[in-house]
Amino acid sequence: VGMSPRMRTGLGVALLLLVLAIITLRAWFT
């Protein structure tokens, strides 16, 4: 939606990494 494919890919990759990092850290420290 009004975003270049490159930006969309970058956003998706960043989001994936962020979520994975968060759930990993949360799982580790609980």
Add this chain to the structure above:
Amino acid sequence: VVDDGDSRHPASVARRVRSHDFGAAAANRAPGGAGPDRAWVLRIAPAMLALPLVSGLIVGNVGDVLAFALALALFYGGMVLVEQGLAREADYRARQLAKAPKAPRKLLGALAVAAGAFVCSYGASSDGLILALVYGALAGLGCVLAYGLDPSRDKGLEPELARRAGVRTDQVIEAITEAEAKLGEIEQAAASLHNRELTDRLARIVAKARAVLAQIEQDPSDLRRARRFLVTYLDGTRDVVKKYTQQQQDLADTELAANFRHVLETVEQVFAEQEEVLKRNETMDLEVQIEVLRTQLEREGVA
């Protein structure tokens, strides 16, 4: 009027050039090739989960370990699906004519990744259901954004071209798929040849055959003739190569090996001329070439 002609001409040229490029891409496509079909984030990032998995093993927390293992399996499955989807998509893009992939692999991959994130969050940390669902949804969304969705529309012949050629899109796709399956078999058999010269020759034959296929995709008006030709030559080549690979230990430096080389020389030469022949629309030439291969296969005793 002049303006119209001026603007239309370059556009049509550009279209032709572009479609030629697609044809070339199809011709150069190597099965299982490396490149943009790799989902690197999905390959590497879940490795982070190995750390809490190990610490779970050390502490002896069975529930956590199971959750991490399941999550890793789901991430892995998602990665495989996404990569398959990317490969299908590349294939779809490289073709002039293509059916949309049947299974939405990238979407299924994103769902697997979402499930992985959910399992990891819900099973291994003390996250509540809602939070786990949010993580799952975000991971799935990230996957869809990063890798896109699967192509959903069939790419068919332009109605005008199809009417002129008197063929349906699926007939063309069927003929090309059939020919490509044979090319795949030839490539597979060629890989087990111990002779560099023959391997190279077969690689050239396959490349030329792919160029012919790309040409048919663009203008399927001579599909019927071309198909008969392709069947004869690809079947002939495939059978000869397979037979040769089965006995190449015994055959080296024999007369039969020389005959095998002769047949491949003929095939290569004919494929080289093929583009021209198809363009010229001369049925006779094709019939003659089909006969040529038949007699040669018989005479050389290799088929």
